[in-house]
Structure formats: C-alpha cells, structure tokens
Amino acid sequence: MSLKHLNILLADDDPDDCLFFKEALNGSVFTTHLTIVTDGEHLMEILLGDINSLPDVLFLDLNMPRKNGFECLSEIKLSNKLKSLPVIVLSTSLEQEVVNLLYQNGAKYFIRKPAEFSQFKKIIQHTITLMANVDQTKPTKENFVITLKND
Amino acid sequence: MDHNNESNQLIKLQKELAFEKGEKEKLIAELVVAKNEIAFQKEEKRKRAEELVIANKELAFQKVEKGKRATELGIANIELAYQDEEKGKRAKELGIANTEKGKRAAELGIANIELAYQDEEKGKRAKELGIANTEKGKRAAELGIANIELAYQDEEKGKRAEELIIANKELIFQNKEKENRAAELGIANKELALQNELKEKRADELIIANKELAFQNEEKEKRAAELIIANKELAFQNEEKGKRAAELIIANKELAFQNEEKEKRAEELSNANKELLAFTYISSHDLQEPLRKIQTFVSIILENEKLTENGKYNFQRMQLSAGRMQLLIDDLLAFSRIATTELKFEETEISKILEDVKAELKDTIQDKKAIIESRELCTAKIIPFQFRQLMYNLISNALKFSQPNLPSHIIISSRILKGGKLNNEKLSPEKNYYHIMVKDNGIGFEPHFSERIFGVFQKLHGKEVYAGTGIGLAIVKKIVENHNGFITATSELKKGATFDIYIPAN
Numbered sequence: 001m002s003l004k005h006l007n008i009l010l011a012d013d014d015p016d017d018c019l020f021f022k023e024a025l026n027g028s029v030f031t032t033h034l035t036i037v038t039d040g041e042h043l044m045e046i047l048l049g050d051i052n053s054l055p056d057v058l059f060l061d062l063n064m065p066r067k068n069g070f071e072c073l074s075e076i077k078l079s080n081k082l083k084s085l086p087v088i089v090l091s092t093s094l095e096q097e098v099v100n101l102l103y104q105n106g107a108k109y110f111i112r113k114p115a116e117f118s119q120f121k122k123i124i125q126h127t128i129t130l131m132a133n134v135d136q137t138k139p140t141k142e143n144f145v146i147t148l149k150n151d
Numbered sequence: 152m153d154h155n156n157e158s159n160q161l162i163k164l165q166k167e168l169a170f171e172k173g174e175k176e177k178l179i180a181e182l183v184v185a186k187n188e189i190a191f192q193k194e195e196k197r198k199r200a201e202e203l204v205i206a207n208k209e210l211a212f213q214k215v216e217k218g219k220r221a222t223e224l225g226i227a228n229i230e231l232a233y234q235d236e237e238k239g240k241r242a243k244e245l246g247i248a249n250t251e252k253g254k255r256a257a258e259l260g261i262a263n264i265e266l267a268y269q270d271e272e273k274g275k276r277a278k279e280l281g282i283a284n285t286e287k288g289k290r291a292a293e294l295g296i297a298n299i300e301l302a303y304q305d306e307e308k309g310k311r312a313e314e315l316i317i318a319n320k321e322l323i324f325q326n327k328e329k330e331n332r333a334a335e336l337g338i339a340n341k342e343l344a345l346q347n348e349l350k351e352k353r354a355d356e357l358i359i360a361n362k363e364l365a366f367q368n369e370e371k372e373k374r375a376a377e378l379i380i381a382n383k384e385l386a387f388q389n390e391e392k393g394k395r396a397a398e399l400i401i402a403n404k405e406l407a408f409q410n411e412e413k414e415k416r417a418e419e420l421s422n423a424n425k426e427l428l429a430f431t432y433i434s435s436h437d438l439q440e441p442l443r444k445i446q447t448f449v450s451i452i453l454e455n456e457k458l459t460e461n462g463k464y465n466f467q468r469m470q471l472s473a474g475r476m477q478l479l480i481d482d483l484l485a486f487s488r489i490a491t492t493e494l495k496f497e498e499t500e501i502s503k504i505l506e507d508v509k510a511e512l513k514d515t516i517q518d519k520k521a522i523i524e525s526r527e528l529c530t531a532k533i534i535p536f537q538f539r540q541l542m543y544n545l546i547s548n549a550l551k552f553s554q555p556n557l558p559s560h561i562i563i564s565s566r567i568l569k570g571g572k573l574n575n576e577k578l579s580p581e582k583n584y585y586h587i588m589v590k591d592n593g594i595g596f597e598p599h600f601s602e603r604i605f606g607v608f609q610k611l612h613g614k615e616v617y618a619g620t621g622i623g624l625a626i627v628k629k630i631v632e633n634h635n636g637f638i639t640a641t642s643e644l645k646k647g648a649t650f651d652i653y654i655p656a657n
Contacts (some may be wrong), residue, residue, distance in 0.1 A: 016444050016447075016448075017444075022445060023451075040550075044421070063440075092440045093436055093439050093444050094437075094485065095484075095488070096536055096539070097492070097536065106444060109411075113443060114443075115442075115443045115446030115447055115473065115474070116446065116447070116450045117447045117448075117450040117451045117454065118450060118454060120447065133637045140508065
C-alpha cells in the first residue's frame with residue numbers, strides 16, 4: 001500500500017528551518033499537507049486534541065521552548081493513541097548518545113540537517129518516500145540515521 | 152828493910168804502870184787522830200760510795216778480796232779474841248795476885264829475895280811484856296779501827312748487798328718483764344712486719360690504683376671538657392631546633408593554609424574545567440545551528456540566484472569557510488565530549504566497533520579503493536562509544552593521508568599480551584595489555600613529528616591540501632588516556648604510519 005497524500009506535522013520553533021522544510025517539500029512526487037507548531041506544549045495539545053486529525057508523520061526538532069523534543073517523544077510513545085505515530089527527529093548535530101537514546105525511545109528515523117540545502121531537500125524527499133511506502137516495521141539501528149548516498 | 156825494898160819496888164812498878172798509862176794516853180790521842188782520820192776516810196768513803204755505782208764491778212772483785220780478808224780477819228779475830236781472853240784471865244790473875252800480894256806482902260818479905268829475883272825476872276819479863284803490849288795495843292787500836300772500818304764496811308756492804316739483792320731481783324724481774332716484752336715485741340714485730348708487708352702491698356696497689364685514678368681523672372677531665380663543648384653545641388643546636396621548630400610551626404600553618412587554598416583552587420579549577428567543557432559543548436552545539444543556516448542560505452543563493460562569476464566565487468569561498476568552521480565545531484564538540492562523558496567500561500568486541508566505523512566510512516573507503524584488513528581482533532574492556540570514536544579517527548586519518556595513485560591498505564589488529572612480549576619499555580613485563588595497531592601505507596610523516604601530531608590543533612599540512620582541524624589525533628590520545636593507556640606513532644615520510652595503542656587489560 002502506498003500513499004499519494006501525506007499529512008505532515010512539523011514541530012520546530014525556528015522560522016528559517018520551517019522555511020527550509022517547506023521549500024524542501026516542493027517538487028515532491030507526493031502531495032503533502034504541512035502543519036507547523038513551534039513549541040512542544042502546543043504540539044502535544046494538537047496531537048491529543050483531535051484523534052481524527054492525526055498526521056501521517058511527525059518531524060520533530062529536539063531544541064524547542066517549553067517542552068523539548070525528547071519529552072514530546074516520550075509522551076507520544078507512552079500514549080496508546082499516539083504510540084504508532086511515526087516520529088522523525090531532526091537535529092543540527094549528530095551525537096551518538098543522543099541518537100541511541102532516540103532510537104531506544106521509539107523514534108522512527110533520525111535526520112541530521114545538512115548545511116547544503118539541496119542535500120536537505122534530498123533527505124526530506126527520500127524520507128517522505130520512505131514514509132509513503134508505509135513500512136510499519138521498525139528500521140534497524142544501522143538504518144535509523146538517514147544519510148544520503150553519493151550520487 | 153825488906154819492906155822498903157818491896158815498896159820501892161812497888162813504886163817502881165807504879166811508875167812503870169803510870170808510864171804505861173801515859174803510853175796508853177798517847178795511844179788514845181793517837182786513836183783520836185785516827186778517829187779523825189776515820190772521819191776523813193768516811194767522807195772519802197761517801198765519795199767513794201758515789202763512785203761505788205761505777206765501782207760495783209771493782210767492788211765485786213774487792214768483795215772476793217774482802218771475803219778473803221774477812222776470813223783472814225775472822226782467823227785473826229779468833230786469835231785476838233783468844234788473846235783478849237788470855238789477857239782478861241791474866242788481868243784477873245793479876246788482880247788476885249795483887250790481893251795475894253797485899254796479903255802476902257809479909258810473905259813477900261820472905262819471898263822478896265825470891266821476888267827480887269823474880270822481879271828482876273819479872274822486870275825483864277815486863278819489859279818484854281811492855282814491848283809486847285805496846286805492840287799489842289798498837290795492833291789492837293789498828294784492829295779496832297780496822298774493825299770499825301770493817302764493821303761499817305760490812306754494814307754498808309750488807310746494805311749494799313741487800314740493795315743489790317733487791318736491785319738484782321728488781322733487775323731479774325725487769326729482765327723477765329723485758330724478756331716478756333721482748334717476746335711480745337717479737338710477736339708484735341712479726342705482726343708488724345706482716346702488716347708492713349701487707350701495707351707495702353696495699354701501698355703498691357694504692358700506687359697503681361692512684362695512677363689509674365689519676366689517668367681516669369685526666370680522662371674524666373678531658374671528657375668533661377668535651378662534654379662541656381658538646382653541651383654547648385647541644386644547647387646551640389637545641390636553640391636552633393627551637394627556632395626551626397617555631398619556623399616549622401609557622402611554615403606548617405602557612406602550608407596548611409596554602410594547602411587549603413590549593414584545595415580550594417583545585418576544586419575551583421576542577422569546577423571551572425567542568426564548566427568550561429560544558430560551555431564548550433553547549434556553545435559548540437548551539438554554534439552549529441546559525442552556521443548551518445548560513446551554509447544553507449549560501450547554498451540556496453548559489454543554486455537559485457543568477458550571480459556574476461566573481462559573486463559566485465565569493466559565495467563559494469564563504470561556503471568553504473563555513474564548512475571549515477563546522478568541522479572545527481564538530482571536532483571541538485567531540486573533544487569536549489570525550490572529557491565530560493562518563494567513563495563506562497564494557498566488554499566489547501573490537502571487530503564490532505570496526506564494522507561500525509567501516510560502515511560509517513563506507514563512501515570514503517569506496518572512493519579511496521581502500522583495503523581494510525583486520526587480523527586477530529579480540530574483545531576488550533573499554534568505553535565503547537569512545538573507542539568507536541578512536542577507531543573512526545584513526546581509520547579516517549589513514550584514508551585521508553593515503554598516497555595519490557596508491558590504493559589505501561590499512562591493517563588493524565588487536566590482541567592481549569604480556570608487557571614483556573611487547574616491544575615497549577614503558578610496559579610492566581608481567582602485566583597484560585591490549586595492543587591495538589592501526590597501520591597504513593599512506594604518506595606518513597617525518598619521525599620527529601611523532602609526538603607533535605597528538606597535540607590539539609597540530610597539523611602537518613595546509614588546509615587546502617588536507618582538510619582538518621588538527622583535533623582528531625588529540626581526541627585519540629585523550630581516549631587512550633581515558634583507558635589508562637598510551638599511544639605511539641611510528642612513521643617515515645611516504646612509507647606509511649603505524650599507530651600502536653597499549654591499554655592495561657586488567
């Protein structure tokens with residue numbers, strides 16, 4: 001089963017990054033609907049508010065005001081309603097310990113935001129493709145961090 | 152007429168007797184003279200008596216002589232006594248005869264003739280008797296004197312003899328006493344001689360003892376003198392010690408204060424270090440975000456905007472700078488993370504770490520057409536996350552510094568061995584060590600850089616030739632040190648490099 005339309009929720013407080021994300025979605029083979037929240041508390045309110053409007057995938061920034069990405073991830077995975085929601089973590093830095101912790105806490109993928117916009121776009125596109133081909137199995141640890149193969 | 156004759160004759164006789172009386176008186180006078188003489192002699196005898204003490208020996212001799220004379224005198228006395236007796240008898244007879252003569256005067260007349268004759272005869276005989284009497288008187292006087300003398304002398308002699316006897320007894324007694332005393336003295340002398348001998352021995356011993364004492368006294372005086380000097384020295388040293396002790400107390404207080412200060416400072420430093428590392432970590436982490444955005448915007452501009460060649464070039468330079476800054480921040484972050492993270496040792500397979508790293512470096516390995524050869528990889532009790540970083544840095548370095556036109560060949564081995572079997576003098580021969588080796592065939596470096604390459608920000612090449620921050624090997628060294636080990640680098644220019652890591656295995 002594959003989806004042609006994706007409801008995407010982005011939780012990131014940085015407007016530039018939100019802009020980059022929007023730009024990265026442009027030109028996708030999939031139709032997407034992007035919703036943006038800029039803090040963790042707001043994120044959790046939306047997720048827990050209307051069970052029928054759950055996104056297909058959540059892109060979660062770790063560094064957010066009021067409630068950070070780790071806390072949000074933990075709450076999501078502890079909630080029966082939300083625990084099946086795929087969460088893809090976005091971060092500027094790549095630290096093994098952080099990565100390990102996120103993997104343990106049930107994040108689907110980890111993306112290190114690349115400096116080059118074209119690469120960022122490719123990663124986002126690639127990830128959306130992965131999500132569109134709904135594969136409910138949890139990826140192996142090796143594949144947890146999404147990297148781009150040199151073309 | 153007869154009668155006249157007789158009376159004439161009697162007168163004659165009387166005259167004769169008168170004459171005899173006169174003679175006797177003369178003799179008496181002479182006796183007085185003699186008495187005087189005796190008195191004189193007495194005096195002389197007294198003198199002589201004084202001389203008698205000296206003349207006792209003489210007397211003893213005279214005694215004998217006197218004894219002889221005394222016997223002679225005894226005989227003479229007996230003779231004289233006999234003669235005196237005879238004289239007395241004759242005097243009595245004369246008296247009787249005179250009485251008879253009176254009576255017989257008548258008869259005498261008759262017998263006058265007879266008598267005349269007889270007178271004649273008697274006259275003759277009287278003359279003879281007179282002469283004999285004179286002689287006898289003289290002798291008697293002399294004898295009287297001599298007798299008195301002798302009697303006196305006898306008396307004296309008796310006295311003297313008694314005195315002598317007493318004196319002799321006294322002398323005998325005294326002699327006996329003297330002999331007793333002499334005997335006692337002999338014993339006492341022997342005793343004294345023995346005592347003297349003993350005393351002499353003692354005296355000799357005393358002399359030796361005195362000499363010894365004198366020597367000991369001398370020694371004592373020397374010692375005393377030395378002791379005085381030593382005491383002064385000690386007193387001085389004590390004083391010095393006292394001063395030093397006081398100084399030490401002050402110094403100790405000072406030290407205690409300084410130690411306290413040092414501990415405070417050490418704690419402050421430790422805290423400051425932790426803060427600094429935390430600050431480095433956080434700031435590095437937070438610096439990445441704006442930097443990434445600069446890079447992203449530059450990439451968007453370069454992609455989407457129509458720029459002049461010069462503008463494009465400048466943006467590209469900007470992008471490179473931003474890229475280097477990002478590397479720098481990444482490495483700084485890694486370095487500070489090595490220092491701040493908890494050291495959690497786990498039994499880990501080196502091969503597993505190596506696989507992870509190879510996976511991470513897959514693209515580069517492909518680019519470089521590198522061969523990564525692993526030999527006898529053991530398990531080790533290490534900090535896995537740090538060790539992964541270590542292997543990553545070493546292998547990525549080996550790949551980066553490969554020789555142009557020569558495929559990279561990297562050999563990795565890990566093993567446990569006794570220090571004695573490993574060729575490094577810093578190792579204890581009996582202890583077990585993990586020996587991890589990463590060897591490549593890259594460009595290598597001059598041997599004198601083998602220490603320097605482990606310093607922070609130390610680079611041997613310009614950034615245009617080989618990108619890098621110079622932190623990679625510093626991180627490696629830090630990680631090895633976190634494992635209480637050490638790392639060495641051996642190389643020659645263009646002949647590859649070998650990194651040997653030694654970590655205690657217990």
